[in-house]
Amino acid sequence: xxxxxxxxxxxxxxxxxxxxxxxxxxxxxxxxxxxxxxxxxxxxxxxxxxxxxxxxxxxxxxxxxxxxxxxxxxxxxxxxxxxxxxxxxxxxxxxxxxxxxxxxxxxxxxxxxxxxxxxxxxxxxxxxxxxxxxxxxxxxxxxxxxxxxxxxxx
Amino acid sequence: xxxxxxxxxxxxxxxxxxxxxxxxxxxxxxxxxxxxxxxxxxxxxxxxxxxxxxxxxxxxxxxxxxxxxxxxxxxxxxxxxxxxxxxxxxxxxxxxxxxxxxxxxxxxxxxxxxxxxxxxxxxxxxxxxxxxxxxxxxxxxxxxxxxxxxxxxx
DNA sequence: TCCTTATTGCAACTGACTTTCAAATTATAG
DNA sequence: CTATAATTTGAAAGTCAGTTGCAATAAGGA
Ligand SMILES: [Mn+2]
Ligand SMILES: [Mn+2]
Ligand SMILES: [Zn+2]
Ligand SMILES: [Zn+2]
Numbered sequence: 001x002x003x004x005x006x007x008x009x010x011x012x013x014x015x016x017x018x019x020x021x022x023x024x025x026x027x028x029x030x031x032x033x034x035x036x037x038x039x040x041x042x043x044x045x046x047x048x049x050x051x052x053x054x055x056x057x058x059x060x061x062x063x064x065x066x067x068x069x070x071x072x073x074x075x076x077x078x079x080x081x082x083x084x085x086x087x088x089x090x091x092x093x094x095x096x097x098x099x100x101x102x103x104x105x106x107x108x109x110x111x112x113x114x115x116x117x118x119x120x121x122x123x124x125x126x127x128x129x130x131x132x133x134x135x136x137x138x139x140x141x142x143x144x145x146x147x148x149x150x151x152x153x154x
Numbered sequence: 155x156x157x158x159x160x161x162x163x164x165x166x167x168x169x170x171x172x173x174x175x176x177x178x179x180x181x182x183x184x185x186x187x188x189x190x191x192x193x194x195x196x197x198x199x200x201x202x203x204x205x206x207x208x209x210x211x212x213x214x215x216x217x218x219x220x221x222x223x224x225x226x227x228x229x230x231x232x233x234x235x236x237x238x239x240x241x242x243x244x245x246x247x248x249x250x251x252x253x254x255x256x257x258x259x260x261x262x263x264x265x266x267x268x269x270x271x272x273x274x275x276x277x278x279x280x281x282x283x284x285x286x287x288x289x290x291x292x293x294x295x296x297x298x299x300x301x302x303x304x305x306x307x308x
Numbered sequence: 309t310c311c312t313t314a315t316t317g318c319a320a321c322t323g324a325c326t327t328t329c330a331a332a333t334t335a336t337a338g
Numbered sequence: 339c340t341a342t343a344a345t346t347t348g349a350a351a352g353t354c355a356g357t358t359g360c361a362a363t364a365a366g367g368a
Binding site: 082120128130132 | 231233235236240253255257258264266268270271273274275277278281282283284285286287288289290291292293294295296297298301
C-alpha cells in the first residue's frame, strides 16, 4: 500500500525556510518531487523526475538536497535490502515510523505500522538510555503471493 | 557489549562443506576471521586480517566469500547507519536476532536483544503472511554516555 | 539596488564492489 | 595415486553511487 497521504503540500519547503535556508528554484523542484512521490525513489529516479520539471538540474544538487533533508530529519533513507545494487531510497519522514518488507522473489516492498514496534522503540529508549533519532527496520523474505505461487524457496 | 560467544569454532566451514562447497585455503582463512571477530568488520578490515594469515589473498575472494555466506544465510550484513562511507559490516548470524544502535556522536555500536522484537517478527509473519528470511533493525541516536556529556544534540 | 554569503553546475575524483578470463586448485572417478 | 571435470582464484579493468573542488551564479537582507 502507498504512503498515507496526510501531508501538507509544500511542507518540506516551509520547514527548510523556517530553518533559515535559501529557497532556490532547484530545491523547490526537488522538494516537490519528494513530496509527491507515491513510492520510494532512489537518487537517479529523483533526478529524472526533477529534470522533467527543470531540465538543467544537476545530479549533485539532488544529492546535496537529499543530504540536507536527511540532516534536518525530514526524509528517511532506506536500503530496501540492497536488492538492485547499492543504491539508497528516500521517503518523507512519516508521522509514525513504519517497517519495510522486501520480497526477495518479486521485489515488492510492503509497509507495515505496528504498535509492537512503537513499544519496542520505547523499551530501547528506556532500558538502554538511548535517545532515538532515526530507526530503520527492514525485513527480507517472501510475500504472501510468492509463497503460494512458488513451491521451492528458502 | 560484544557478541555472545556461544559459537562452535569451525562451524561456518562445516556448514559450507555440508552444503557441498569446496573448502579452499582462502575460504578457511576468511571463515576463521569471520568466526573469531569480536566486532563488526567491513570487507577491507576482513581482508587485512585474512592477509595476516595468508598474505596473497585477494580482495575479490573476500567479496565472493561474503556473498557466499550471505546467500547461505550464515552471516548478516549491516549498514550501521552508513556513518563512515557506504561500506557494509558483517557478523555471524546469531541464534537470536538482535538490534543495532549506532551513536551519532561517538560512533559506538550497541547490540540489544528484545522479546518485543521477537514478538514483532511473529506478528509480521502472521498478519502480513510474510515469510521472514532476514531482518535488520538499525537505530541511530545518542548513547547514554553522550547524552550526559553533551548538552546540545539532535 | 548592492553586497555578502549560500548555492549551483561542471568535471574530476573516490570508494566499494563486480566482471572477465586465464591459470590454479579442488573433489571425484578411475 | 593419477587423470579429469568442475569450481575457485587473482589480477586487472570496469561499474556504479556518491563526493569534492572551484569558478560562476543566485538568494535575500541591508
Ligand atoms: Mn546501505
Ligand atoms: Mn516507506
Ligand atoms: Zn513476492
Ligand atoms: Zn555515544
